Amino acid sequence: MARILCAWEFGGDLGHIRRLLPIARELRRLGHEAAFVFLDLARLGPYAAEGFEWFQAPHMRLPPKQNPSPLSPSDVLLNLGYADAAGLAGALMGWRSLFGLWQPDLVVCDYAPGALLAARMRATPTVAVGNGFSLPPPAAPLEAYRPWNPVEANVLQRLDEKLLATVAKAFEMLRAGSPPRAAHELFAGDSHLLCNFAELDPFGPREGVEYSGPLADSVSGRDVAWKAEEHPRIFAYLKPRDPRFAAIVAALRKIAGEALVAAPGLTDAQAAELSSDRVRVLPDALKLDGILDSADLCISHAGPGFAARSLLAGVPLALVPMQLEQFRIARRLEAAGAAAMISPDDPPPDFATWLTDIAARSDLREGARALGHAHRGYDFDQAAARAAQRIAAALPG
Amino acid sequence: MARIAFAWELGGEFGHAMACSWLARALQLRGHSIAFVFRELRQLMALPETAAFDTFQAPRPMREGVAGAPPASYADILLGAGYADAEELTALLVAWRSLLRNWRPDIVIADFAPTALLAARSLALPRATFGNGFFTPPPLSPLPAFRYDEAVPPQRIAASDAKALACVNAALAAVGEPPLARLAEQFEADEHFLCTFPELDQYQNRPATGYWGPRFRFDRGLDVEWPVGQGKRLFVYVKRTMPQLDLLIESLARSPHRVIAFIPDLDEARRARLAAKSRVVVDRPVRLDRVVRHCDLMICHGGEIGTGALLYGVPQLAFPITYEQFLTARRMEQVGAAAWLAPGAAARDVAGAIDFVLGEPRFAAAAKAFARRYAAFSPEEQRRRIIQRIEAILTPSPTGREASQ
Secondary structure, eight states: OEEEEEOOOOOOSHHHHHHHHHHHHHHHHTEEEEEEEESOOOGGGGGGGGGGGEOOOOOOOSSOOOOOOOSSSSHHHIIITTOOOOHHHHHHHHHHHHHHHHSSSSSEEEOOOHHHHHHHHTTTOOEEESSSTTOOOOOSSOOOSSSTTTOHHHHHHHHHHHHHHHHHHHHHHOOOOOOOSSSGGGGGOSEEESSSSSGOOOOOOOOTBBBBBOOSSSSSSSSOOOOSSSEEEEEEEEOOOTTTHHHHHHHHHSSEEEEEEETTTHHHHHHHHOOSSSSHHHHHHBBBTTTTTGGGEEEOOOOHHHHHHHHHHOOOOOEEEHHHHHHHHHHHHHHHSSEOOOOOOOOOHHHHHHHHHHHHHHHHHHHHHHHHHHHTTOHHHHHHHHHHHHHHTTSSO | OEEEEEEEOOOOSSHHHHHHHHHHHHHTTTTTTEEEEEEEEGGGGGGGGGGSEEEEEOOSSSSSSEEEEEEEHHHHHHTTTTTTHHHHHHHHHHHHHHHHHHHHHHHEEEEOHHHHHHHHHHOOOOOOEEEGGGSOOOOOOSSOOOOOOOOOOHHHHHHHHHHHHHHHHHHHHHHTTTSSSSGGGGGGSSEEEEOSOOOGGGSSOOOOOOOOOOOOOOOSSBBBOOSSSSSSSEEOOOOOTTTHHHHHHHHHHHHHOEEEEOOTTTHHHHHHHBBBEEEEEEEEOOHHHHHHHOOSSEEEEHHHHHHHTTTTTTOOOOOOOOOOHHHHHHHHHHHTTTOOOOOOOOHHHHHHHHHHHHHHHHHHHHHHHHHHTTTTTOOOHHHHHHHHHHHHHHHTTTTTTTHOO
């Protein structure tokens, strides 16, 4: 049976591990050996008992100055250390040694350009997986992240060229042949798997692409239940570090009905302080099954995991994205008629009025219900099995 | 022939990579296979011989040193490096064990690499430490304080030790291994290549032990000649992030002295301000063995380059930034061969410091006396003995560890 390495380098939060862990479990069930190479290993700590092997992905030094609003996927990599040929060559040497040691037959890359490049050096097949953000459409130059802020094409072109020049220099330092000739090759594998719904693809909708559906870790989270029959029932999943957090919680206390706020990162005391009879603020991740189905409105940053959950539950969304990926997902949900949003650059509204209005909008309710209906019967475990089968099918010979 | 894995987990700069590479290359020439499991791989691009080794990224936490107070003991360093969270340390430990299990070393050489030692111990692999005194804590329980510029309550030392030990034991349990009774057991090894001298050991509370002498490599780098002229000869190696960099550059630029300066990644404006006929500014490491023979003063942060130069009788002006450098600078001051300035030192002190050290013959005299005391020290002989000891550990003897197990 085959040996399959699952690599994740960039991007925060839990989305990447929630994708790769179910895939690895399913690959194992198919009789393959799976291991992880992660930049942020800490996420794997709770899963030691499952007996997977894992390795540290090579670190790169960040440049002294970083652009807080990178223009394109190439710009992001340049901001993450890809402007430094020696640093990149060191990292690629690390990847190459690891592949030489573990001898993967296939590498699954979840936003892992270093793994893609090293696999290219030794002609190991790759499958790139992701929700879409790390798989930009293969345009040349790579498209601007914010098409609503026009950027001259030659600016984007120069970013791609700078990236490719550093990569070529690093390949030369390692005496490796055939560096990539187009920037999209740093993101695309030999094949790819868009683990998302088309409606949530930050770069969607794309033509001629199969969406194999989002993955999620089915366990995890504390059990809670709605208390009473008061409506609207509002479920919020928010990061307390968002500057709008306090105002949103305060607004929920003004609105009739019942609210549950999952705010991982708060202390127990902070959560208790913010809670009232009708508004319960909880410092943990919550088990969403059974809660979302009977909610009238969800509030979130439009992170891809929660967006998929609320889409399946057919619940409309009030979205307050914090960063670009979330913003692009929020735009997609808005376009699908299932959400309203406040962009990170907008001045915060009067949240009580904003939320009351959204909760009353029948068009959003119907839009959300239609989306949920379109994906009725979707099963995360089956999606993981499907993804693993697709990956196994990409194995050579 | 044996498989030898070098692990470097904490700290920065070039010293670890240079010292390990020097030893590893000699081991490789004797037929051993080498792996480097390193905190930073970028440095290896400047060490071409390492292309013949397997090179892996050492497991490291995403956030380091976020613990509140500055560290006072090795346990505090651990708490800032993933040892405050059992799940995080478990993840690091699994990653070390995965790598060691797959690469199958016969011995692990740990250069400031506590989790590599823990993983090697849990896999019953032979192991040795390799580094200066700061990297190898004395085998005491709790691991003792190294801070002595302020009072450290013993309860704080004990609490940090207990917290790190609890985390270690939770991680060991998660991988099905028995717990440690004391945190110091994590550092038990078949040999400690303690690469310093007792006068320079950052720990002044270490029980009697053997010392193997400093390990900074002076025999590679860019060949540079001292500029011709009459002034004193000053070698400068500081980081561009040093708080008093501009003051230092001004002092040097106004002085009549001859200067060779290596300030990595120095911006053009500062480089232009410093460079002159009598002041060479270079952009890569300098080969020091010839330079220090005629050097009147070394200006550095006080790391291993400082203690290395002391062996050539060169007095020091140190600008320590890290606590390790501070301890080293203090030790060189106790030897009588160095003065040092804290990061917050006043401008007039920085301006006067160079002439002060050059003007007081006692600094040069103490440095020369130190060099005479260790005149017989030879880096080549040090390396020969280290290799001999490693090979002895690798060769089970009837009375050795194999028999005793």
